[in-house]
Amino acid sequence: MDDHSPGIFERLATRTEGIFDLVLPRRAAALARKEARHIVRDPYTLGMNLLLPLMMLLLFGFAISFEPKDLAVAVLDQDHSQASAKVVEAVQGSGFFKIQASHGDPEKDVESERVKATLVIPAGFQKSVGRGEDPQIQVMLDGSDNAAASVVEGYLGGVVNSAWSRLQVERGQPAPLEPLEFKTRYLFNPEQDGHWFIVPGLLVIILGLLCVLMTALTVAKEWEQGSMELLLSTPIRPMDIILGKVAPYVGLGLFDVAIVYVAARVVFHVPFEGSHLLFMLGSFLFLLVALSQGLLISVGTRNQQVAFQLSMMLAMLPTMLLSGFIFPIESMPLFFRIFTAVLPPRWFMTIVRGLFLKGSGLGQLAVPFTVLALMAVLLTGLAIRNFKTDVEP
Amino acid sequence: MNFRVLWAFAKKELGQTLRDPRMRTMLFLAPVIQLTLFGLALHNETRNIQLAVYAPPSDTLSWEIAHRAEGGGWFHLVTPASRDPFMALQAGQADAALVAPPGGLTMWVKRGHGDEQLLVDGTNTVRAAGIQSYLDSIRLAVIKERVLPPGTEQPPRIRLVERVLYNPTLESKNFMVPGVLVMLLLMGSLTITSTSISREKEGGTFETLMASPISPATILLGKSLPFMAVGFVSMHIALFAAVFLFDVPFRGTFVDLWIASIAFLLCSVSLGVLVSTQAKNQQQAMMGTFLFMYPAQMLSGITYPLDNMPKWLYTLTYLNPLRYFAILVRNILLKGGSPELFWPNVGGLLILGVCLMGLAWSRFKPTMN
Numbered sequence: 001m002d003d004h005s006p007g008i009f010e011r012l013a014t015r016t017e018g019i020f021d022l023v024l025p026r027r028a029a030a031l032a033r034k035e036a037r038h039i040v041r042d043p044y045t046l047g048m049n050l051l052l053p054l055m056m057l058l059l060f061g062f063a064i065s066f067e068p069k070d071l072a073v074a075v076l077d078q079d080h081s082q083a084s085a086k087v088v089e090a091v092q093g094s095g096f097f098k099i100q101a102s103h104g105d106p107e108k109d110v111e112s113e114r115v116k117a118t119l120v121i122p123a124g125f126q127k128s129v130g131r132g133e134d135p136q137i138q139v140m141l142d143g144s145d146n147a148a149a150s151v152v153e154g155y156l157g158g159v160v161n162s163a164w165s166r167l168q169v170e171r172g173q174p175a176p177l178e179p180l181e182f183k184t185r186y187l188f189n190p191e192q193d194g195h196w197f198i199v200p201g202l203l204v205i206i207l208g209l210l211c212v213l214m215t216a217l218t219v220a221k222e223w224e225q226g227s228m229e230l231l232l233s234t235p236i237r238p239m240d241i242i243l244g245k246v247a248p249y250v251g252l253g254l255f256d257v258a259i260v261y262v263a264a265r266v267v268f269h270v271p272f273e274g275s276h277l278l279f280m281l282g283s284f285l286f287l288l289v290a291l292s293q294g295l296l297i298s299v300g301t302r303n304q305q306v307a308f309q310l311s312m313m314l315a316m317l318p319t320m321l322l323s324g325f326i327f328p329i330e331s332m333p334l335f336f337r338i339f340t341a342v343l344p345p346r347w348f349m350t351i352v353r354g355l356f357l358k359g360s361g362l363g364q365l366a367v368p369f370t371v372l373a374l375m376a377v378l379l380t381g382l383a384i385r386n387f388k389t390d391v392e393p
Numbered sequence: 394m395n396f397r398v399l400w401a402f403a404k405k406e407l408g409q410t411l412r413d414p415r416m417r418t419m420l421f422l423a424p425v426i427q428l429t430l431f432g433l434a435l436h437n438e439t440r441n442i443q444l445a446v447y448a449p450p451s452d453t454l455s456w457e458i459a460h461r462a463e464g465g466g467w468f469h470l471v472t473p474a475s476r477d478p479f480m481a482l483q484a485g486q487a488d489a490a491l492v493a494p495p496g497g498l499t500m501w502v503k504r505g506h507g508d509e510q511l512l513v514d515g516t517n518t519v520r521a522a523g524i525q526s527y528l529d530s531i532r533l534a535v536i537k538e539r540v541l542p543p544g545t546e547q548p549p550r551i552r553l554v555e556r557v558l559y560n561p562t563l564e565s566k567n568f569m570v571p572g573v574l575v576m577l578l579l580m581g582s583l584t585i586t587s588t589s590i591s592r593e594k595e596g597g598t599f600e601t602l603m604a605s606p607i608s609p610a611t612i613l614l615g616k617s618l619p620f621m622a623v624g625f626v627s628m629h630i631a632l633f634a635a636v637f638l639f640d641v642p643f644r645g646t647f648v649d650l651w652i653a654s655i656a657f658l659l660c661s662v663s664l665g666v667l668v669s670t671q672a673k674n675q676q677q678a679m680m681g682t683f684l685f686m687y688p689a690q691m692l693s694g695i696t697y698p699l700d701n702m703p704k705w706l707y708t709l710t711y712l713n714p715l716r717y718f719a720i721l722v723r724n725i726l727l728k729g730g731s732p733e734l735f736w737p738n739v740g741g742l743l744i745l746g747v748c749l750m751g752l753a754w755s756r757f758k759p760t761m762n
Contacts, residue, residue, distance in 0.1 A: 044677040047684060055684075059691050065701040066519050072700065110558055111731050113720070136552050143560030144727040146568050148698060150438070154526045157553055179540045180454070180498070182532055183508050184525055186515030187482050197518045213683075217676050225595075301415065305588050308679045309419045312580075313426065321430055326696070328520050330488070331440040333433060350485075357516050364484045 009040040019251075024243055027236045031244025035218070039248055049214070053206045053256050057263050060198045067194055069096065071152055074109040074118040076102035081126035083167060087137070090163030091119070096155045106140045117141045117152045129167070188357040195268040200356040201325045201349060203260040207283070208290055208319035208345045211253050213311045215294025219245055220307040223298070238388045246291050253287045264356070273359030278369075282355070285372045286348040290315075292379035293344075299386045319345040347372045398607055402615030410585060410619070420623060424577050424631040431569040432639035438565060439523030444468045445487035447478050452497030455509065457539060459491060461531050468527075482514045489513045489524050502540055559642075559727045567642070570635045571723040572695035574628050575715060578654060579661050579690075581624025584682050586617050586665030591678035594669075609758055617662040624661075625654060645725035649735060653721040656739050659746030660714035666753040693719045714749075717741045 013036050020029040020036070039045050073091065077084050092099050102109050106118035120138040128135040139156060141149045189196045222228040231241060261279075264270040272279075297314065301307040321327060322336070323345035329337055340346045347368040354360035354368075362369065411417050444462055448455035462468035473481035478490035492510035494501050501507030511528060515521045560567045593599040602612055632650075635641040664685065672678035691697060692706070693715035699707060710716045717738040724734050 042677065044672065044680040044684075048680045051684065052687070055688060059688060063702050063706050064691065064697045067701070069701055107558065111728060112733055113724070134552050136554050139553050139555045141555060141557045143557040143563055144568060144723055145698070146438075146560055146563040146565050148700075149557060149560075149563055153553075153555065160553065179506060180502055180532060180536050181506070181508050182511045182525075182529060184511045184513060186513050186521055187479065189515035189518065189521075192515055192518045192521060194518050197516060217679070221676055303413070303415070304675045304679065305585075305592070306413065306415045306419065308584070308588070309416070309423075313419070313423065317426065317430065321435060324517075326519075327435045328439070328517055330442070330520075331436045331438060336434040353516050354485075358483050360483060 009046055010037070013037060013040040020247055024247055025240060028240040028243035028247070031236065031240060032247040035245055036248040036251075038218075039252070045214070049210060049252050049256075052210060053202075053259050056202050056206060057199070057260070057267075060202055061195060061263075061268060064198075065194055066197075067192075070098040071096055071117075071148065071155075072100055072115040073097045073152065073156075074100045074102040074106070074115040076104070076106055076109075076118060076120045078123045079121050079125040083126040083129045083135075084121040086167055087121065087160060087163050088119075090166070091156070091159055094155070094159040096159070097152075106138075110140050110142045113142070115142075116145065116148050117156070119156070196270050196357060199260070199264045199268045199270055200352045201323075203257060203264075203283070203352055204286070204323055204345050204349045205319050205325060206256050206260060207253055207286060208323070208348075209316055210256065211249055211287060211290035212294040212297070212315035213308070214249055214252075215246060215291050216297040216301075216307040216311045217304055218249075219295060219298035220301055220304045223302040224304055239384070242295065242384060242387055246295070249291060249294075250287060253290070254283070257283045257287075270356055272356050274355030275361070278351075278362060278365070279355050282348060282351040282369065282372065285369075285376045286344060288376040289344045289372065289379050292376070292383040295383040295387060296379070299383070299390050318343045322346065323349045325349060341371070344372060344375050347375075395608075395611065399611050399615055399618075402607065402611060403619045406589065406615060407619040407622070410589065410623070420581065420627055421630065423580065424573075424627050424634070427573045427577065428570065428631055428634050428639065431573050432566050432635065432641075435569065436565050438563075439520050439527070440467055442468045442489060442520075442524055442527070443471045443487045445471050445473050445478065445481055445490040446493075447490060448493035449497050452493050452499050454499040454502055454507075454535065454539065455491060455493045455497065458509070458528070458531055458535055461535065462528065465527070465531070478512050482512060485514075487514075488520070489528070491528075566639055567727060568723070569696075570639060570641045571726050572719060574631055574635070575657075575693070575695060575719050575722055576690065577631050578624045578628045578657065578718075579686065579715065581627050582617075582620050582658055582661040583665045583668075583686065584679070585620040585623065586662050587668040587672070587678040587682050588675050589620070590616055590666065590669035591672045591675050594672075595674040613666065613754070613757055617666065620665070621658045621662055624658065628654065641726065643726055644729035646730065649725050649730040650722070653718060653725065653735075653739055653742070656742035656746060657714060657718040657721075660742060660749050663746065663749035663753040664714075666757055667749065670753070670756040689713050689715050692716070695719050711741070712745070714742055714745050717745075 017033045017036050020032040024032055039049065075088050075091070077088060088099065091097050100115055102118055103112075106120050109115050109118045118140040120140070122136065122138065125135050125137070137160065139153070141152060143149050186192050222231065232238075265272060293315065294311070297307055297310050301310060319325070322329070322340050322343055324340075329340050329346065332340070350368045351365055351372070354365050358364075411420075444459060446455060446459045450456075459468075459470055463470050471487050473484075473486035475481040475484065475486065478487075478492055481487045482490060490512040492512060494508055494510070498507045498509050509532075511525070513521045513524050557563060590599075593602060607615075632643070636643050665682070668681040668685065669678050672681050692699070692702075692710050692713055694710075695715065699710055699716070702710070721735065721738050721742075724730055
């Protein structure tokens, strides 16, 4: 890398690396400086650390949405009447559905995956309206995407029946007054903005993934290339190696916390109701846990390929799937609900969402904080002990 | 090309990868863990809702709603420590609270009209929508059976007669498990291909390979075929587990599945080679793989719906091999493989695969000279 001219990140790193001297012992600081330069010089590592958080924010912020919109629905109108036209118009006007012409066979429409559902308005629909009967509409749903199917099911019922009430009013019949109504209020996210739900959770995903993976890989690499033995033959102590290796990633982790926080507040207008002090404490605890996990993986494997696969399994899967990020823990069977208690991201998720949206205080977050603190103590202790016994002759 | 050399080379690659017991465990553990998670643990339905009721004991209607909710199986009634429904939801002691109007709902409805306050924890927007719609359907049933005096004609309503195809009970595992198969095939083929080539580079053995009389094409095939096989095998392990343990239907034919898989493997292995030509060492290869895999998975429709994406991004997903393969696997498993869907998607994969292969080859060849 001698032909390398320092880029913006490298210059930034050389400016700021003095901070290691302030917080670390001399030898550890030197190692941390070296590690920091490795990070900024390698386009992949840098890309991973900067690009991944941005990519996730972009994807989850702008691309992935859980609100139903433009669900494709085919309509087969066999009645060709005013009443059936009104129903179709209401479905179209609701904003949830995108109407496509049916190709004639409702089952084929669904099978070809052009649409999520086909509505069949049978001949005689208008007549049965005129007679004051309960007219029928048949709906053929594609169950292979179960989430979309139940959304279509729920919205169609509402849309069709409000069209119906309007039709009745136009015919001079009084709109039936509902004798019992629900006034629904959504607490903590009154507008039900999907970004409020997703973006704070991304902090858990990004930290949980990057910190584990990067530490695991960087230490495993030293082992695999034999440079760990070289390091050990120098007067540097094992504790210095740990501090020096981990310190730059603490910095990067805190940087990621800042990115997500600013993006959430400024770009996505997510409120922050809780205490910032608690937020920093929680992030720091989780960072320690994640870095210790990475260290433990690297000590256990000493091989980058295995360390990568293991990090995916121990960090990526639980943070993405079992932390309550998208799939609610409450919906899991009892065994898994109990099992998630040993996963740090699950607790940090509660803390983050509580602080951003609910304005929870320390009293309400006592359990997650205690568990996370215990995990931090336990895992850092374990990682340091294992690393030391591993490197000592 | 010498097939004997290719065979020996591929055998060596396979042996080298499978020799590491941890790697072995990982390759066979990954399908099991992912399947268990998706088959048993992860549901995108709303379940186990903690419902708190704030109503006087004499308010029969409010309690009727609550007990019906509990009887339906999705709700558990809880009595939070807090007298204030807002505090109960904030502390996570309840997911939703029914708050009766002063004097009780029953009294108000008798006079003609009653409003029940429904407070829902909106933190998880998907869950909140689910809670609201469950309770609303219970409300309609309660009106019909308890509020309207018997014998009175209900105002006519349009009845939706529903028929759910392919997955009548709307179980999420039938949607998720095909996605897991796709991910398994990708992980096996892409990650291991790219890291195994870059490991040779990192260890300096790549030069030795170049100096040997083996042709570049043989090296490329020898490096990729074994990992295609690994991905293929782990996908089948997962498939059998999915069908026999988790009752996921397999309505299509193996021939269809194999054609689709081979077309997909063409893409994923070429991508693995492409990444490895760009990477100097294993770490770079892994991160490159990851930086591709992560968004590709999110933009494939495996877990998140494609239809909601902005137009430009939706157009971009046509370049994503995972998208075609996810549609194919789901279609073959659940719908038996409809020809009007099968060939266009296989065609898409083949076109992408040939392009990627050409690109990979043009990048790979110069590294050999």
